[in-house]
Amino acid sequence: MKVRFWGTRGSLAVAQKAASIGDKIAAALVAARGRTFADVAEARAFAESELDFATFGTYGGATSCVEVEAGGEGDAFIVCDLGSGLREFGLDAMGRCARGHARVYHVFLSHLHWDHICGFPFFVPVFDPAAEVVIHSGHPDAETALRRQQEEISFPVAFDWLRANISFRTLEVGTRYPIGAVTVEMIEQHHSHLSYGYKFTDAAGKSVVYSTDSEHKIDKMDAETAFVGFFGGCDLVICDTMYSLADSISMKEDWGHSSNVVAIDLCHEAEAKRLALFHHEPTYSDADLQRMHQESIRYEELTRETAPLEVLCAYDGLVVDV
Amino acid sequence: MGTSILVWSVVSHDGAARVVKPAGKIDESTATPFGERLAEEIEAAATDGLAKVVVDLSHIEYMSSRGLRGLTLGQRKASEHKVAIVLAQPNEIMREILAISRYDKVFKVFDSVAEAVAG
Ligand SMILES: [Zn+2]
Numbered sequence: 001m002k003v004r005f006w007g008t009r010g011s012l013a014v015a016q017k018a019a020s021i022g023d024k025i026a027a028a029l030v031a032a033r034g035r036t037f038a039d040v041a042e043a044r045a046f047a048e049s050e051l052d053f054a055t056f057g058t059y060g061g062a063t064s065c066v067e068v069e070a071g072g073e074g075d076a077f078i079v080c081d082l083g084s085g086l087r088e089f090g091l092d093a094m095g096r097c098a099r100g101h102a103r104v105y106h107v108f109l110s111h112l113h114w115d116h117i118c119g120f121p122f123f124v125p126v127f128d129p130a131a132e133v134v135i136h137s138g139h140p141d142a143e144t145a146l147r148r149q150q151e152e153i154s155f156p157v158a159f160d161w162l163r164a165n166i167s168f169r170t171l172e173v174g175t176r177y178p179i180g181a182v183t184v185e186m187i188e189q190h191h192s193h194l195s196y197g198y199k200f201t202d203a204a205g206k207s208v209v210y211s212t213d214s215e216h217k218i219d220k221m222d223a224e225t226a227f228v229g230f231f232g233g234c235d236l237v238i239c240d241t242m243y244s245l246a247d248s249i250s251m252k253e254d255w256g257h258s259s260n261v262v263a264i265d266l267c268h269e270a271e272a273k274r275l276a277l278f279h280h281e282p283t284y285s286d287a288d289l290q291r292m293h294q295e296s297i298r299y300e301e302l303t304r305e306t307a308p309l310e311v312l313c314a315y316d317g318l319v320v321d322v
Numbered sequence: 323m324g325t326s327i328l329v330w331s332v333v334s335h336d337g338a339a340r341v342v343k344p345a346g347k348i349d350e351s352t353a354t355p356f357g358e359r360l361a362e363e364i365e366a367a368a369t370d371g372l373a374k375v376v377v378d379l380s381h382i383e384y385m386s387s388r389g390l391r392g393l394t395l396g397q398r399k400a401s402e403h404k405v406a407i408v409l410a411q412p413n414e415i416m417r418e419i420l421a422i423s424r425y426d427k428v429f430k431v432f433d434s435v436a437e438a439v440a441g
């Protein structure tokens with residue numbers, strides 16, 4: 001399997017400002033220490049190998065959208081959430097369809113908050129009459145949410161004008177669904193109006209969990225046993241790590257999100273292999289996120305009892321081979 | 323993760339604070355007894371009319387989020403009794419964990435037990 005992150009930011013899409021790009025360029029020039037480069041390719045090679053990620057790159061600012069590629073061209077696309085990252089996924093998918101990929105999209109919605117559905121009106125495949133889009137959700141009101149955001153007061157193109165064959169399917173916790181090239185299971189999560197996590201397992205037994213907008217409540221720590229079971233032995237677990245642990249139990253308690261520290265603990269207990277930090281706080285700069293990533297790696301080392309857990313920090317454009 | 327045993331020692335400081343020193347690792351296997359024992363210590367401090375419980379962190383191997391959140395639950399319980407929980411002499415590992423979790427922003431952390439008792 002391959003996992004492609006099209007949008008990794010939480011709550012609100014963000015963009016880089018001129019000043020932060022300026023800071024990156026200034027830091028890169030200092031790091032070059034007067035070196036000269038024959039051409040752009042040589043300069044790029046230097047930047048890629050010598051600069052840290054926050055200087056050379058960016059975590060990006062599109063909201064939740066993660067593609068799970070399982071099977072081949074003949075199999076359906078699998079997409080978790082319809083955040084603003086969906087726009088770019090849609091364009092890329094159209095290109096792949098032009099090269100022969102099946103025009104079937106299986107969407108899995110964590111929940112219906114705006115940052116997880118706002119990309120849908122910009123999803124080009126819904127204008128493809130040959131496309132089939134199945135929107136799976138734990139929420140029976142998923143269709144209402146998607147139709148409502150395309151009402152005239154909010155958007156110029158009505159839902160009924162979309163050309164693809166769009167259907168909605170409500171899934172239930174505790175059932176294993178064979179869908180496309182994977183088997184899908186769902187877990188209920190604590191979040192305003194509820195949210196659901198998904199586990200995708202392919203024919204080879206590799207598994208990926210997508211668990212965002214999930215608060216692990218301080219007064220219900222026993223409920224974490226279910227998540228440890230759900231994450232059990234997974235090859236990649238994508239977790240909501242929006243806040244620090246301290247914020248998640250103080251000022252931002254009941255805001256519906258979790259921390260890097262709790263995600264690492266759950267993955268350790270579950271003996272998962274890799275964790276991707278996800279649903280990044282919109283006020284965090286690239287430097288903040290890079291620091292959070294380094295701290296997460298360090299916390300994993302300090303609290304490790306058995307096999308190491310690899311901690312990745314998801315960014316828009318990251319592709320992980322599972 | 324393997325089971326680990328928590329060992330506690332308790333010293334009262336002349337009417338100022340109850341000082342508790344848990345030793346071992348506090349993770350999901352020990353968090354429940356840790357929380358229960360902390361609650362007992364808070365009760366004991368309240369009964370003795372003490373306004374503070376000092377948790378000496380020098381002998382903690384590490385503390386996962388379970389232990390950290392146990393401290394917060396302890397603090398919530400302690401507040402009902404008008405007792406404060408403060409942290410003292412974290413070892414290097416605990417100092418790092420308090421910084422990474424930002425718990426050093428929600429608890430008072432003192433370099434020594436004496437400062438914690440006085441502070
Ligand atoms: Zn969200």
Ligand SMILES: [Zn+2]
Nearest residue numbers: 111113191213
């Ligand atoms: Zn949400």
